[in-house]
Amino acid sequence: MYDFTYAKPASLADAAKALGADAEAKALAGGMTFIPVLKQRLNKPSTVVDLSALGLNYIKLEGGKLMIGAMTPHGSVAASADVKKAIPALAELAGNIGDRQVRYRGTIGGSLANNDPSACYPSAVLALGATIKTNERSIATDDYFQGMFTTALNPGEIITEVQFPIPEKAAYAKFANPASRYAMVGVFVAKTAGGVRVAVTGAGQNGVFRHAAFEAALAKSFTPDALNGIATPVGDMNADIHGSAAYRAHLVGVMAKRAVAAAK
């Protein structure tokens, strides 16, 4: 990696200041993507602003909502009694991200800020209709994801918390990329007060997306069979050495059915 200045601010205001003052400064959450990128010299930040001392590592279940601090690692979400009680599908998703080491360091806020098109969390956040709180504002999930590695965040804006409404039932089904074990296709289904929401990660050319056709079918009947015969447009899918667009489109249907069957 290239040399950089390291800063570990103790307040959100200082962190925002450090990031805002310098266009070349970069925030460090869990670093599970960022540190490999630095090691490969693919990024040359002036200052790395470590967000780990901002008190953002917490999980709260209050007022019918689940609040997860942005710096909460996946392993904590997976192990949390509150998460398991309120949204077991979210605990299970978190428990299957990466490996034990990644789950110990990687954070929900880092994952959402990066918006890797193969990351698991974006599908849960989108399907559950969560709200992303930052140091500046609250962003509705439907406005947040804007294509792969692209979000509604302004430069220097820091995610502080993710607020999840509690669904009636939900589940996540992931078909892991054989090599990376990221989601090659991940489908999160949620039956919520506001209707059925289905979000797909890994498969789409533009990152995580809602599957309107599946949502409509499942709104009528929340059963796997309701998805029979509903195709996922192949043209919107990724294709690479691990699978064709047709294969991914097919897997979206398979994983959606499995998620519906498993939803609780």
Added chain:
Amino acid sequence: MVVDGIGASVKRKEDLRFLSGRGNYVDDMNRPGQTFAHFLRSDVPHGKLNKVDISAALKMPGVVAIFTGDDFTGVGGIPCGWQIHSKDGTPMVEPRHPVLAAGKVRHVGDPIAMVVAETKQQAKDAAEAIILDIETLPAVAGLTAALAAGAPLVHDEAAGNICFDWHIGDKAAVEAGFAKAHKIVRLDLVNNRLVPNAMEPRAAIGDYDVSSGEYTLYTTSQNPHVIRLLMGAFVLSIPEHKLRVVAPDVGGGFGSKIFHYAEEAALTWAAGKVKRPIKWTADRTEAFITDAHGRDHISTAELALDAEGHFLALKVNTQANMGAYLSTFAPSVPTYLSATLLAGVYKTPAIYAEVKAVFTNTVPVDAYRGAGRPEATFLLERIVDVAAREMNMDRVEIRKKNFIPKEAFPYQTPIALQYDSGDYMATFDGCLKAADYAGFEARRKASAAKGKLRGIGISTYVEACGIAPSAVAGALGARAGLYEVANIRVHPTGSVTVFTGAHSHGQGHETTFAQLVSEQLGVAHDMIDIVHGDTGKVPFGMGTYGSRSLSVGGSAMVKAMDKIIDKGKKIAAHLMEADVHDIEFKDGKFSVVGTDKAKTFGEIALTAYVPHNYPIEELEPGLEETAFYDPKNFTYPGGCHIAEVEIDPDTGTVSMISFTAVDDIGRVINPMIVEGQVQGGIAQGIGQALLEHAIYDESGQLLSGSMMDYTMPRADDIPNISVGMEVTLCTHNPLGSKGVGEVGAIGSPPAVINAVVDALRDYGVRHVDMPATPAKIWALIDAYHPKMAAE
């Protein structure tokens, strides 16, 4: 006294330091005044190197020196250790492999410049300041593209990109077999290209002692003496007495650390120029684009059968990817290490094979665990399964019908090799029983009830290893001898140091070899040390590959210990005033037969070094012996592997349900280590069959260039592996051992693919090339449905 000899599952002595972080790997070593090297590498697959401008880079902080191809014009190229001749008698095309790229770059990863700096970061910073002018040239990555008419040439001197066009066997006999065939089965196969990915990446330190004029290379090698020979004699012209090569603890090799690599020569040579040690450690990305890859063959096989299913003749045509330059043993892999194994365990009377070796703009390809034998076994065991199906014969029956019977040993195959021993029916029947082959149909039905497709696959194999008789290897093109060396030093108080030319990089030699000593000399394990990996300590050696360390290196130890015992008997006879012929050595004691007179091994050792009462007129003091052991033949481990898989038709995912191996590796020294070796080999075989694939795009860029895209087997990809043994002894070495390092990787891939094809029996699938990825299997299943609807 604890004496754990042959047959005991002694826990591995070396694991205490490996598992507690106290291993001493090259990257753990630091020399006084050390500098660091970074190699600037080509990111284009093929290009004309117009200019390498280092002027700005030289001014960067911490830079000690920068070297380019121009600096190495006065030294030799990286040599190839095996010469093959084409059908027409001409020697293979052997283009110069420069230490650093000269004139052209020929694959992504080809080193262009070496920056030496005070720190690794400074070396990297300076490398970024080097200005390259590379004119991109059209490239060829795949075999088909390289052999196409008018394809761009990797080397101007290799017309059609052909390195050699070789053949073996009796073509006329094969044609005669085909002429009288009841059926001819034809199969096209791809043996997928693999990246070795040893856990420890390659690393090296070049060092030069100004006062003595001696060079030392610390390197991650499986055979330090071979590196000393190749680099000293052929590249840098440093005589052996001024060049020491040290390969300390090495974290896995699988073949990829046999070879002499350009970085080793560059670091050693440059250390002499800058007169300071220079260290380099590859990162994983470098490993992907510089470690010699494995496999990458395309073959067409044709098997002629009579009406009863007897094999009459086998014809094979193979194209083998050599990559951009000839790696150390690359030419031997598709030829003498593969085509000669096409008889397998079968009495096929006529075999003919042709091999075209081809240059491409890819990383050089060379031996990888099994080296040629997995390719031969995959081809043979696949075509036998296809033949069984197309002859409407049972897979078990067709194999039994064609096995070489145990009474036929020694068995001369029609393609060069003579198998010394084996009992293929015993390993086969043992494996069928252990795998409950008979109960499979019930398991298939149970899977079907869950919506899963279950399949079972059988593979039988024989391999030639324990390489080699030097004379035979030399006649076949090896440019080195292939014996092994052991020096046994008995210390005055009876402890023993063994200096072996074999090299351990995970195999557990320090334990297995100590068991040999314990068995033969009756010395306790804590009194035995095994030393390897240092040309300054070990007299000579050819290293570890081809499952040779025990059968060749261990045999050298036995021979050296025989000499120790012979000398000990003479000393004992003198001390006990008996005739030497009346001295017996057993359980660590020299005794006079028929009396209670005895001297311990320790007493004799002390006498040898304190020769106060000693036959000094006829015997030198001291107790140290060396043996060079050159085997009389290859060894021929064989066996049977059975894989059981379950396929999820919705996703195409292949799950390994079980794996059963019954092998014949000759005498087993440490059953626990053997089981681990077999399991490790099978894990790699499952990796090749289901997961691993080095994929280049047409332009020559490696698409699977990191762990994000190259699927290494993980623990949860591997089922429980049942390992069994049916032993016949090797008849021509003193241990009767055959070798175990490669059997798992050789026998397992066809077992897995045969199981996958079996699982897909209702989907019209005749063959699946490796790796059987979910996407590939789903596409086969998906492609079948429309046909069914149409029927």
